[in-house]
Amino acid sequence: MSITYLEAIREAQAKLLRDDERVFIYGQDVGGAFGGAFKATKGLSKEFPGRILNSPISEDAMVGTAIGAAMHGMRPIVEMQFADFSSIALNQILNNAGTHYWRTNVPIPITVRLPSGGTQGSGPFHSQSMESLYAHYPGLVVLTPATVEDAYTMLIEAVAIDDPVIYCEHKYLYYHLKADKLPIESLPVGKARIAREGRDLTIVAYSAMVHEAMTVANEFAEDGFEIEVVDLRSVKPLDTDTVLASVARTGRLLCVGESFPWGGAAAEVIARVATEGFHLLDAAPQRVNARDTPIPYHPNLWTAHRPNAKAIAEKARKLLRE
Amino acid sequence: MPHKRYVEAFRWMLLTRILEDKLASMYRGGMISGGVYVGRGQEAVSAACGLFLQKGDIFAPLIRDQAGRSAFGEPLVDVARTYLGSRQGPMRGRDGNIHRGRPLDGQLAMISHLGAMISVTVGALMAKRWKGEKNFVGLTTIGEGGMQTGATHEGLNIAAVEQVPLVVVATNNHFAYSTSNEREFACVDLVERAKGYGFEGYSIDGTDLGVCLDVIGGAVKRARAGRPPQLVVTSILRLSGHGEHDDASYITDDMRQAPFAEDCLGLAERFIIEHELADAATIKEWRGEAGSQVDEAISTAQKEAPPEASEEDWCALSTRELVDQPE
Numbered sequence: 001m002s003i004t005y006l007e008a009i010r011e012a013q014a015k016l017l018r019d020d021e022r023v024f025i026y027g028q029d030v031g032g033a034f035g036g037a038f039k040a041t042k043g044l045s046k047e048f049p050g051r052i053l054n055s056p057i058s059e060d061a062m063v064g065t066a067i068g069a070a071m072h073g074m075r076p077i078v079e080m081q082f083a084d085f086s087s088i089a090l091n092q093i094l095n096n097a098g099t100h101y102w103r104t105n106v107p108i109p110i111t112v113r114l115p116s117g118g119t120q121g122s123g124p125f126h127s128q129s130m131e132s133l134y135a136h137y138p139g140l141v142v143l144t145p146a147t148v149e150d151a152y153t154m155l156i157e158a159v160a161i162d163d164p165v166i167y168c169e170h171k172y173l174y175y176h177l178k179a180d181k182l183p184i185e186s187l188p189v190g191k192a193r194i195a196r197e198g199r200d201l202t203i204v205a206y207s208a209m210v211h212e213a214m215t216v217a218n219e220f221a222e223d224g225f226e227i228e229v230v231d232l233r234s235v236k237p238l239d240t241d242t243v244l245a246s247v248a249r250t251g252r253l254l255c256v257g258e259s260f261p262w263g264g265a266a267a268e269v270i271a272r273v274a275t276e277g278f279h280l281l282d283a284a285p286q287r288v289n290a291r292d293t294p295i296p297y298h299p300n301l302w303t304a305h306r307p308n309a310k311a312i313a314e315k316a317r318k319l320l321r322e
Numbered sequence: 323m324p325h326k327r328y329v330e331a332f333r334w335m336l337l338t339r340i341l342e343d344k345l346a347s348m349y350r351g352g353m354i355s356g357g358v359y360v361g362r363g364q365e366a367v368s369a370a371c372g373l374f375l376q377k378g379d380i381f382a383p384l385i386r387d388q389a390g391r392s393a394f395g396e397p398l399v400d401v402a403r404t405y406l407g408s409r410q411g412p413m414r415g416r417d418g419n420i421h422r423g424r425p426l427d428g429q430l431a432m433i434s435h436l437g438a439m440i441s442v443t444v445g446a447l448m449a450k451r452w453k454g455e456k457n458f459v460g461l462t463t464i465g466e467g468g469m470q471t472g473a474t475h476e477g478l479n480i481a482a483v484e485q486v487p488l489v490v491v492a493t494n495n496h497f498a499y500s501t502s503n504e505r506e507f508a509c510v511d512l513v514e515r516a517k518g519y520g521f522e523g524y525s526i527d528g529t530d531l532g533v534c535l536d537v538i539g540g541a542v543k544r545a546r547a548g549r550p551p552q553l554v555v556t557s558i559l560r561l562s563g564h565g566e567h568d569d570a571s572y573i574t575d576d577m578r579q580a581p582f583a584e585d586c587l588g589l590a591e592r593f594i595i596e597h598e599l600a601d602a603a604t605i606k607e608w609r610g611e612a613g614s615q616v617d618e619a620i621s622t623a624q625k626e627a628p629p630e631a632s633e634e635d636w637c638a639l640s641t642r643e644l645v646d647q648p649e
Contacts, residue, residue, distance in 0.1 A: 024452075055480070055483075056476070056479055058441075058479060058480055059476075060472065060473050060476045060477075061440075061441035061473070061476035061480040062441075063441075064439075064440070064441025064444070064473070064477065064480075065448065065484070066445055067441075068430075068442040068445025069445035069449040070449075071426075071430075071442070071446055072446045072449035072450060073453060074445075074448075074449045074452060076445075088472075091435050091473065092438060092473075095433050095435055096433055098638070099417075099433070100431075101638065101639065102637075102638045103413055103421070104412065104413070104423065104425055104431050106425045106426060107641075139638035141639065141641075141644055161641055161644065162640045162641055163639045163640055163641050189644065190644050236646050
């Protein structure tokens, strides 16, 4: 038996619905026969009638409704059809959910699922990675699972957290990633994972970029370089201690993020290492992000826009020479 | 026959006018930071919004709803503490003026982005329905300016789709800052939209307290009884600037002579005397009592300590172990 990243998300939701009567799912076509744009909720409406609700195409109101329900005791999961469309709901997420606990002392336990990141041919409006934008604002937890196991356990944890959680699930991993079984336990949210141990260079990545980084690390091992790969797991909170400990071992840092280059999670990691661990560095830290243009449609352009193993390897090679 | 709650509503209106005059005076004296936003001219509508709500209901007020907030049970000291930033207030100096509430008591805390609270109210009502609560209703307010946002459109639509017991009271005070109706919307009356959203709609003169009580009270009753969501559009003139920093000098004399420009408080006072619901001496007494309540609330808040940055925990999450605080 094997289970995909997407199936793990569906299974996590089924478990949540089974175990907690406060949980409901709200989103576009989530309760329909199709089961949402990616079928992440397929079949759930039959098993949990009345709790998987199709919403109008109204991202702002979907999140607003979830906020009101959460305020009064429910644990809503909102599915955005694509992360890109959550821009319509930015106001509710950032200004309502994100400020509410601070202002009123009443937390808003909503989970907003964002099918994120690039897949070939998806173009500018169905490919975005928005974790850096959400992490910029106070009052939100931002999760970026890279494995089937984390996709499962972190979604369950997300719903248990009393604060708003932005859960960035990567569309490329939906079908590409498989595990033998679902995990029983995991690292807690907020703790990064050493995906591969090494001594020569630390690559910090999250979500789909962890796998690109692993490809590079395995290639470099053939030439005798041992690259340590840190999977952040959550962009916010950011596990600075684990990153610093890794850099202490390797002396070199390369950060990889699929989002746009200006600011963002990769830049934040570098800023923290530079301010808190400058003495640990043997070379200037580097980063690889997507290019600073909208995400292109054609595969020839798309593969050159998105960070991949080739681009990461190029930067890693330079960094190892310094 | 006067509405049986006419006098009760009038007293909330009176209290509001006295409170807000005091706040405006304090603002002009430099005693309040930020701004002061009053509901002068809108008190009849607002009092009717709060008066028919009960414990267990949801009220999501906006900028000019002091009368409704008070009628729904907001203590005056919450107002004073929020304007003055007392750490004993519901917002503890973290938010101010009209951005206040006690969400667990059904008093939602507005954000400034207009229309955002409609869907939040819908969600709160859905939660109550899921939990098996009965006989509850939600009421939220908006202006003719806020009626033009995308959030309002999404919120009204989703309310009707979810068939929650909701009343939306939309007050056309004829100005968004200094922009008048011609540049705000192009339909004859905003109530025309009710049918399009699947609401039952009513359009009323918001200066007439009796009408406000009849129609808004009726809408609350119908929503509570399971009718579709209700939209009440009221027409008044904003008898102030947008805030106290705005002298509203752009409002023309012609407009000030229009029937919708009447002061609802003065009209209600005349009605009470004409119908012998109370005499002038009694009203004077009520005015004195309201003034004392206002003075007491403000005096209480003034004696309290303001928030101190050094004592603030600076945590935007309730889950302390997930707070991310870089050096």
